[in-house]
Amino acid sequence: MNTLLSQAFDPETFRKEGYQLVDLLTNYLQDCRAGATMPVLPPSTPDEMLAFWENDLKQGDFNLQQFYQTLILQSNHIHHPNYMGHQVVPPAPLSALTELLEALLNNGMAIYEMGPASTAIEKVVLRWLSEHIGFPDEAEGILTSGGSAGNLTGLLAARQAMCGFNVWDEGNNGDHPFALMVSEEAHYSVSRAARIMGWGEKGVVKVPVNENMQLDASKLEETLLNATANGLQVIAIVGNACSTSTGTYDPLDKMADFAQKHGLWFHVDGAHGGAAAMTAKYAHLTRGMDRADSVVIDFHKMMLAPALTTAVLFRNGKHSYATFAQKAEYLLGDGKQKPWYDSAARALECTKKMLGVKVYAMIKLYGDDLFRDYIINAYDLGQSFAELIDAQPDFELAVKPDGNIVCFRYCPENHNGDLNVLNAAIRNKSLKDARFYIVQTMVNGKVYLRVSLMNPFTTMTELNALITAIREDFA
Ligand SMILES: Cc1ncc(COP(=O)(O)O)c(C=O)c1O
Incomplete structure (x- = not known):
């Protein structure tokens, strides 16, 4: 060598x-x-920082520990x-240490044999979280790289489940101007997901908020009526648990009632605050989340893990298998068989990090x-x-x-x-x-x-x- x-x-x-x-x-x-x-x-502007590193790359000698030290100072x-x-x-330091192990093992998941232990651990971690948020036994999910990817994954499943035809294969068509309803305070990744799905700006129907920036449940019926009158086919409603800007929670219980009444998919963006369901003291904020069809929770927000690790949970686990239907003969065969252990069939990523391992280590060591x-x-x-x-x-x-x-x-x-x-x-x-x-x-x-x-x-x-x-x- x-x-x-x-x-x-x-x-x-x-x-x-x-x-x-x-x-x-x-x-x-x-x-x-x-x-x-x-x-x-560090007080440096972006341009100053860029100049520093451009110049640094040109310097001849390199001391690794000095580099680490400088990087720390400039972060x-x-x-x-x-x-x-x-x-x-x-991040809890233990989770950073575990991530070092993950980086070196570099078991890229996608299919079981490329991450045997981490594939099983991912499922264990998802089950653990699912129980904590009050989902039933048949719930399933997937870990993905961040809340934005998580919201997209949940909403893709919503589209596939609710649109009445195989939109994954046939694509959107003009006969079905799909839309979702969400408060004005939602994280931008929700409207980005709608746009990625080809629904455009009109595909995001904004529900007004109250003085606490929470979705105003009294405006739901009227908003849906107007959207339908405007020719939109609303198939989902998204709740904030909590909103990014002000951190207040939408009335999830009322939204769950509304979704049930109108046969809509209920997705909860609990990227920041969904984990409060684990606590006796603040679980009331998430009441109704257990009735959602899909929930997103970030471990790198309120669960002490380094960025990025996000759980996307489906109350009815079968929906986790409907999100993506791609064929990839070399990896996933004809796409028809979707065993739980080949994560690429159900995740946005092909190769992905061993996302559940650091969470598992924290659960085991600290409880x-x-x-x-x-x-x-x-x-x-x-x-x-x-x-x-x-x-x-x-x-x-x-x-x-x-x-x-x-x-x-x-x-x-x-x-x-x-x-x-x-x-x-x-x-x-x-x-x-x-x-x-x-x-x-x-x-x-x-x-x-x-x-x-x-x-x-x-x-x-x-x-x-x-x-x-x-x-x-x-x-
Ligand atoms: C409510 C909410 N949803 C989604 C996201 C996006 O999450 P990520 O940054 O992990 O992609 C954020 C990020 O702040 C958020 O606050």
Whole structure:
């Protein structure tokens, strides 16, 4: 073997570099935990960052550990207690270690023999989750790479099950302008899925929301009537559990009633908040989700796993076999036989990562309570932060939050300028000085600051410090 190849595959080099990397990451986790003095993300602009790495590639000498160190410094620190931005979880370190194992084994699934253990583990993990959300024994599902792919998978199954002909083979035709109903607050992946299916903009019928940004169930009948009068064939309704922007849950129980009454497919996008069904304290938010035909839940949001791992669960498992009907002789035969263990027949991906393994490891080592404790802690913190904001005369909430996503804005009494401009400036400053990572959103045409409290090491101390920092900089 040539020297480069033998070097690249040398087990002893792997051992040495591996130990050093684990040491580096251990120190990193400790630094993150200590928080305060370390910026939460690098202040560089995209162009500056690009210039740095373009230049770096041209440099001659390379030190692997230095590279790792630089990469860490130039990344967003999700484990930092002042990380309060988007809905990405700080992965439990065990799940990252397990992912290293997955990467090296590289069993690409697709068919059973390309991932024997991971194929079985995927099914075990899906069954475990399915029981936790109250699905019956015949439920089945598939793990896929992210909530966007998950929503597409669920909605493709909805189309195939509800459209009345074999749309997979025959394709859409003008006689059937299919549509789904969903609140105005749905994640964009839902409307993207409709467009991918060829339904266009009109294929997404928006149901108005109430003052808490939850789908207004009293508008369902009228919305369906109007859509039908406009020539649309509504075949599905999608519930948010919870919405991305404000984190509030749609009235899933009422939506399930509505779907049942009108013979519609009920899909729940529980990418962020579906896992709350596991907790006694917050399960009420997901009431009705157990009546959905399909549910999406991201393990990389509220289930402590690194990105990306998403469960798509079908209450009636047979629908998981109807989503895709492709032939691939070399891999799946004529597509007619679909055993549970050849994941490519039921997933968007052909090769896919060993998605269930890290989740399985967490379940085995820590038990179900790890997930419950994490969710309850994060949702409780969201409630406490909302109470804190509510008690401040110069801050206001966008809506009362259901969980760990809180939208608020600074509105000092003496401010005569535009509050949208002020709050956008606060968000921009937070990016530049990198003390807190927060994001912004629009609610009813107004700019709000938005935090997703994903880090179990974020406490009211950091949230009080955020309020103080905003006042100091912008009062
Ligand atoms: C409600 C909801 N659905 C779907 C998605 C998309 O998930 P992913 O980023 O895993 O593709 C998100 C992401 O934030 C989300 O909040």
